[in-house]
Amino acid sequence: MNLLKEKITDQSIILKLIPQRPPIVMVDALLYFDASKVMSGLTILDTNMFVQDGYLTEPGLIEHMAQTVALYTGYHFYIKNRPAPEGYIGAIKGVVIEKLPKVNTQLETEVEILQEVMGVTLVKGLTRLDGEIIMSAQMKTVLKK
Numbered sequence: 001m002n003l004l005k006e007k008i009t010d011q012s013i014i015l016k017l018i019p020q021r022p023p024i025v026m027v028d029a030l031l032y033f034d035a036s037k038v039m040s041g042l043t044i045l046d047t048n049m050f051v052q053d054g055y056l057t058e059p060g061l062i063e064h065m066a067q068t069v070a071l072y073t074g075y076h077f078y079i080k081n082r083p084a085p086e087g088y089i090g091a092i093k094g095v096v097i098e099k100l101p102k103v104n105t106q107l108e109t110e111v112e113i114l115q116e117v118m119g120v121t122l123v124k125g126l127t128r129l130d131g132e133i134i135m136s137a138q139m140k141t142v143l144k145k
Contacts, residue, residue: 004033004075009041017074018067019086023049026064027071031108038072040064042107055100056107061135062092065125068109069141073121090120090142098134105129119143 008014008030015021017030026048029041042064044051050060066089074084101107111125120142127135 001034002032003035004030007031014071017078017084018070019074019084020067020070023047024063026050026060026067030071030075032110033072033075036113037110038068038075038113039108039110040068040071042109044101044103044105044107046103048103051103054103056103057100058097061097061100061107061127062089062095062137064107065109065111065127065135065137065139066141068111068125069121069123069139072111072113073141073143086144087119087141088144090140092137092139095137096135098132099129101129101134107134114138119145 014028027040027042031041032039044056050057077084107127107129109125109127111123113121113123115122120140122140124138126133
C-alpha cells in the first residue's frame with residue numbers, strides 16, 4: 001500500500017529527503033513509498049555531472065540507485081520531522097547494466113528493502129527507461145554514525 005499521498009516533485013522537498021546537494025543530486029521525484037519499497041524518478045539533464053557524450057554513465061546509474069535508497073530512509077525521517085541522515089554505499093553486487101540512458105530521458109527506479117538492521121539497509125533495485133529494465137543490482141547502504 002502506497003503510504004505517499006501524492007508524488008513529490010518539488011525540489012525543495014526532495015532536498016529535505018536526501019543528504020546530497022547539487023551538483024550531485026541524482027533523484028528529482030519520489031513516486032512511491034511503503035514499508036518495503038520506494039520508487040524514484042530522475043530526468044537526465046545535460047548538466048548532470050555523470051553525463052558524458054549525451055548519455056548517463058554507469059557510475060551515474062549506480063549513484064541514482066543509491067540515492068533512491070537515501071530517499072527511502074530520508075522520507076522515514078521527514079515524516080518524523082527529522083533531517084535526512086548521511087550514509088554511504090557499503091557494498092554493491094550483481095550489477096547488470098543493459099544500456100545507458102540518453103540525456104532528456106526519464107529514469108524510474110524501484111528499490112525493494114530486503115533487510116534493515118542497525119543502520120544497514122540491504123536492497124535489490126531495478127531501473128527502468130520507458131518501462132524497459134536497463135539496470136539491476138543489489139546494494140547495501142550504511143548510515144553514518
